[in-house]
Amino acid sequence: MKFDKLPKIRSLKRLEKYGLPIPQTLFIFNFDKQEKEIDEFLKGKKEVSIRSDKTDDSQFCPSIPRCPAGKAKSLCEKISKQGYVVILHEYFPLKKGRIACGHILTLKEHIVFELVDRGAVSRLDREGEVREIVRLRKKDLAETEHFGKRTAKRSALKKVALLVKNVPCFKILDFTLMENGPYFYQIQDDKTASRLS
């Protein structure tokens, strides 16, 4: 299966290519053939996140950010039968164990974190909620700018910055910082970011 025309899957593959941690994930291309894999994935999990992807330019792809594992299989089947590729992720609670989430923008010489504290990262896009903005210099990871209230320890953010330091510039990454480390969900190109120094 070619991933080029599946934007979300391509994005997750790119994150892996850059060595960035992604949540435990299963791509379901053919529900019937992958039933065993799905059972294996759901084993021992209380909840999962379901996303979907499609090869055409459809704007809407069904997603269930928090789904009980018991219902996941039937929902996967339903979405799969509608012609979507299903992306099954391990679920991370919005509050418990979550330190922050948000976007990371990679510039030529800087890394910019725009963070919402706990909750869904969609609050940033849909409601413009930004709790904290931190700009680090790539060279030495020194903080050059800070805006808002501190959500995460500097040391934790610097660890994340170390991971994304070598990601090419002008990319926006969606991530969640859990107590056990960061997880990345999406990477997008943003050529317009070249206008930001």
Next chain:
Amino acid sequence: MAKRKVVLKGIIASPGRAQGRVRIVRSHKDLLKAGKKDIIVASFLLPDVCLAFRNNSRVAGIVTEKGGSTCHIAILAREFNIPYLAGARTATRRLRNNDLICLDAEQGVVYEI
């Protein structure tokens, strides 16, 4: 030259400078009332509102109370070369319709004229 008074500070989401009259936008209807070269001031804007900018090319600049440089609207503003200052927390309270302002999205401030 007289020192200009800084009325707002924020995050540079799309660099540039613009001068114009304030148009407070609370709904899509308000946006339609915007005159040429107005500076849109809102709590936050979603990308569907931004499409109106492209269609009527009316907007000289944007100031919002929320948002940052990675929001959809910031990307659109950079694409259309519209100066945009995000995170100017009290913008809709400090500014009133028809106030004449200078948006300096190179320095991250709004001046009163």
